Amino acid sequence: MAVSEISKKTNKSKKVGKNKNMGNTNKKTGKGKTKTKHKSKLKPKSNSKLKTKMKNKEKMVVIEGSHAVAEAVRLCKPKVVAAFPITPQTHIVERLAWLVANGMLDAEYVNVESEHSALSLVAGAVACGVRAYTATSSQGLALMHEVLFATSGMRLPVVMHVANRALSAPLNIWNDLSDTMAQRDASWIQLYAENVQESVDFTFIAYKVAEEVMLPAMVCMDGYTLTHVYEPVSIPEQWQVDDYLPEYKTDYKLDVENPMLIGAYALPDDYMEFKYDQQLAMDVAMTKLEEESKEFEKKFNRRFDLIEEYKLESDVAIVSMGSVCGTIKDAIDNFDDADVGLLRLIAYRPFPKDKIRDALRDVETVIVIDRAFSYGFEGILFTEIKSAFYNVEEKPRIFGYTAGLGGRDIRIEDIYRIIEDAKQAEKEGDWIGLRGVYA
Amino acid sequence: MIAGLPGEELFLQGHTACAGCSQALAVRIAMKALGRNTIVCLATGCLEIYSTQYRRCAWKVPVIHMLFENAPAVASGIEVAMKKLGKKANIAVFAGDGATADIGFGALSGMLERGHNVIYICIDNEAYMNTGIQRSGSTPYAAYTTTSPPGKVSIGNKTFKKDLPSIVAAHRIPYVATANPSYPKDLYKKVKKAMDFDGAKYIHILTPCPTGWGFESNESIEIGRLANETALWINYEVVNGEITDVMKIKEKKLVEEYLRRQARFRHLSKKEIEEIQKIADENARIFGL
Numbered sequence: 001m002a003v004s005e006i007s008k009k010t011n012k013s014k015k016v017g018k019n020k021n022m023g024n025t026n027k028k029t030g031k032g033k034t035k036t037k038h039k040s041k042l043k044p045k046s047n048s049k050l051k052t053k054m055k056n057k058e059k060m061v062v063i064e065g066s067h068a069v070a071e072a073v074r075l076c077k078p079k080v081v082a083a084f085p086i087t088p089q090t091h092i093v094e095r096l097a098w099l100v101a102n103g104m105l106d107a108e109y110v111n112v113e114s115e116h117s118a119l120s121l122v123a124g125a126v127a128c129g130v131r132a133y134t135a136t137s138s139q140g141l142a143l144m145h146e147v148l149f150a151t152s153g154m155r156l157p158v159v160m161h162v163a164n165r166a167l168s169a170p171l172n173i174w175n176d177l178s179d180t181m182a183q184r185d186a187s188w189i190q191l192y193a194e195n196v197q198e199s200v201d202f203t204f205i206a207y208k209v210a211e212e213v214m215l216p217a218m219v220c221m222d223g224y225t226l227t228h229v230y231e232p233v234s235i236p237e238q239w240q241v242d243d244y245l246p247e248y249k250t251d252y253k254l255d256v257e258n259p260m261l262i263g264a265y266a267l268p269d270d271y272m273e274f275k276y277d278q279q280l281a282m283d284v285a286m287t288k289l290e291e292e293s294k295e296f297e298k299k300f301n302r303r304f305d306l307i308e309e310y311k312l313e314s315d316v317a318i319v320s321m322g323s324v325c326g327t328i329k330d331a332i333d334n335f336d337d338a339d340v341g342l343l344r345l346i347a348y349r350p351f352p353k354d355k356i357r358d359a360l361r362d363v364e365t366v367i368v369i370d371r372a373f374s375y376g377f378e379g380i381l382f383t384e385i386k387s388a389f390y391n392v393e394e395k396p397r398i399f400g401y402t403a404g405l406g407g408r409d410i411r412i413e414d415i416y417r418i419i420e421d422a423k424q425a426e427k428e429g430d431w432i433g434l435r436g437v438y439a
Numbered sequence: 440m441i442a443g444l445p446g447e448e449l450f451l452q453g454h455t456a457c458a459g460c461s462q463a464l465a466v467r468i469a470m471k472a473l474g475r476n477t478i479v480c481l482a483t484g485c486l487e488i489y490s491t492q493y494r495r496c497a498w499k500v501p502v503i504h505m506l507f508e509n510a511p512a513v514a515s516g517i518e519v520a521m522k523k524l525g526k527k528a529n530i531a532v533f534a535g536d537g538a539t540a541d542i543g544f545g546a547l548s549g550m551l552e553r554g555h556n557v558i559y560i561c562i563d564n565e566a567y568m569n570t571g572i573q574r575s576g577s578t579p580y581a582a583y584t585t586t587s588p589p590g591k592v593s594i595g596n597k598t599f600k601k602d603l604p605s606i607v608a609a610h611r612i613p614y615v616a617t618a619n620p621s622y623p624k625d626l627y628k629k630v631k632k633a634m635d636f637d638g639a640k641y642i643h644i645l646t647p648c649p650t651g652w653g654f655e656s657n658e659s660i661e662i663g664r665l666a667n668e669t670a671l672w673i674n675y676e677v678v679n680g681e682i683t684d685v686m687k688i689k690e691k692k693l694v695e696e697y698l699r700r701q702a703r704f705r706h707l708s709k710k711e712i713e714e715i716q717k718i719a720d721e722n723a724r725i726f727g728l
Contacts, residue, residue, distance in 0.1 A: 079519075079520060079523040079524075080516060080519050080520055080523065082515075082516065106523075107523070108519035108520075108522060108523055110515065110516075110519060110553065111553075112512065112515075112549055112553075113545055113546070113548065113549030113552075114545060114546070114549070116508070116509060116512070116546070117509060117511075117512035117515075117545075117546050117549055118512075120505060120506070120509035120512035120513050120516065120546070121512045121513065121515050121516035121519075122516060123505060123513060123516060124480070124503070124505070124512065124513035124514060124515065124516025124517045124520070125516035125517065125519060125520035126516075126520075127503055127513075127516070127517065127520075128516075128517055128520035128521060128524065129520075129524075130520045130523060130524060132516070132520070146506060147505070147506065147509065150505050150506050154505065254478050254501040254503055254517060255501060256475060256476050256477065256478065256500065256501060256528050258501075259498070259499060259500050259501045259502075260501055260502075261491055261496040261498065261501075261502050261503075261504075262501075262502070262503045262504075263481075263491070263503050263504035263505050264491050264492065264493040264494075264496070264504075265487065265488055265491050265492050265493065265504070266492075266493045267492065267493070270493045270494075
């Protein structure tokens with residue numbers, strides 16, 4: 001970040017500080033909480049589930065999450081699908097194989113011998129200028145690791161769903177976010193869905209933005225919690241998707257009429273510029289995602305944003321990602337002390353730092369709930385949320401709690417426990433929900 | 440210009456291979472057979488490094504390189520995409536022996552088993568030459584490499600060269616062939632022939648490496664010929680499962696003549712040379728030479 005930019009941000013945060021002090025004063029004098037001026041500019045807070053039900057005139061169907069995603073993929077008309085089975089991704093690719101077998105999706109479905117090859121094959125197809133798809137989980141994503149970097153480095157806009165699952169060892173097929181968060185630095189766009197509807201909607205958005213900026217994208221949906229759950233979902237009509245997502249066209253492809261080298265070898269003289277270009281593309285991806293928040297709502301009548309703010313006119317804010325946010329919202333709704341809100345991160349890469357700062361500018365206490373951990377340090381999202389505030393003068397106290405690894409339930413009581421624990425402010429955070437000798 | 444082969448060069452001069460690299464020659468001949476309507480997919484290795492440096496591409500056809508072990512999968516993706524686009528082009532993989540016998544073996548097997556319409560060309564210099572002459576699954580018995588050094592208690596590489604053409608043929612693909620750039624017309628003919636079959640095709644080319652094997656850069660063709668003449672390398676075809684067209688040897692030579700010309704075998708005692716002669720004799724017996 002340039003020096004001038006830092007000082008600009010710092011000035012902004014000074015203003016925030018003033019507002020914040022005013023808010024506190026009001027509270028102390030018993031006048032209740034005043035909405036600071038900037039708050040009124042923000043879009044009204046909404047429960048996306050409720051809004052989906054109320055505003056959407058489309059037909060809702062009750063469908064398994066994985067099958068809903070397969071329908072969304074079908075509507076995007078990929079020409080090539082390649083996958084290797086791994087629980088809990090299987091229902092997505094089984095359904096796609098079925099759609100291809102029954103002529104409902106005009107694609108080549110390739111059963112490959114590993115996830116490494118699944119992504120490689122799909123990347124090869126995209127290099128020919130066609131849209132392609134794969135999906136995976138956990139170990140499969142870990143096996144793809146080097147292919148992830150090559151795909152983004154070669155600027156091939158692959159889209160895949162990751163049915164989030166814990167990583168071995170011990171072997172565990174249940175849900176947490178360890179798999180995708182470990183791939184944070186792979187230069188893939190990462191969107192985290194809270195519910196099945198978002199897992200569907202993000203498919204269209206992922207293809208659109210990925211193809212525009214020439215970076216691959218992952219739609220991260222919690223294994224089982226979203227892949228194996230039946231929810232009422234609105235599956236758009238084909239014309240709606242066609243209207244929103246243009247056919248994939250690119251000048252950069254393998255074509256005997258216009259020979260091109262894709263995947264050059266770069267010496268120290270050139271390598272850094274390739275990598276800097278990737279970061280610039282991520283910046284553009286951020287802008288594009290913001291544009292989509294308007295465009296998507298216009299076309300599908302459902303909201304999309306890089307973050308979601310839920311009852312954030314509060315002193316305490318929980319920050320988290322994925323389906324656990326549904327539980328957190330319920331906890332907030334039922335909490336006696338109503339002074340807790342939620343900031344749900346939807347786009348994790350690109351990381352919407354400014355939006356996060358803005359959303360949490362009046363909050364005194366931030367509680368990050370992580371479902372992935374950086375061993376030897378702390379919860380991954382905890383680190384990142386703290387880093388977002390490092391260069392801001394007035395910042396909230398930030399606590400980090402790790403919970404729900406390997407499918408351990410995060411219950412409403414756990415959320416209350418976390419809030420109470422953070423209010424004690426005795427330590428920076430903890431692991432919640434441990435059993436046995438660690439209970 | 441090679442007499443009797445098309446004059447058009449699709450693998451161009453100016454690449455950065457070592458002097459006397461017979462692999463570059465093999466690729467040049469293969470490209471003459473494949474022609475302009477070809478998409479090339481490379482595995483990481485010598486060829487990729489000396490021909491695809493940014494701003495110094497040596498290829499006149501579209502070329503893609505992704506990783507070490509995934510070229511067969513990338514090529515599979517290209518094949519299915521081209522099918523969906525309704526376009527026809529030859530899809531050729533060039534991969535070294537390490538990428539084929541070792542790290543990319545699973546991906547190769549997958550591509551073969553699925554029967555993608557791809558010509559896979561293994562350019563075999565019998566070790567990881569790009570990283571500095573380390574042993575691969577294709578390194579011959581008793582050869583020196585930097586990771587199979589002969590010493591007080593070692594004769595060099597302890598294992599025998601993996602028989603890739605046979606393993607590939609066991610996938611029941613329509614065409615498998617072995618070749619050697621010392622016989623350019625035979626190599627050219629085999630690539631042309633492979634193009635006539637539908638499905639996965641495999642050509643395994645022995646490419647003597649002056650740097651890694653330890654001979655002078657003007658000796659590559661001669662060393663390659665000696666490999667055939669000693670029956671340590673056999674040029675043959677497997678068409679629809681049947682071994683056909685085994686290249687005859689005019690005057691069979693002893694392996695010692697081949698081994699003594701290369702620094703990688705300089706440490707061998709009479710005992711190891713006899714062991715290697717047995718390998719050649721067995722080859723000659725199997726192929727009726």
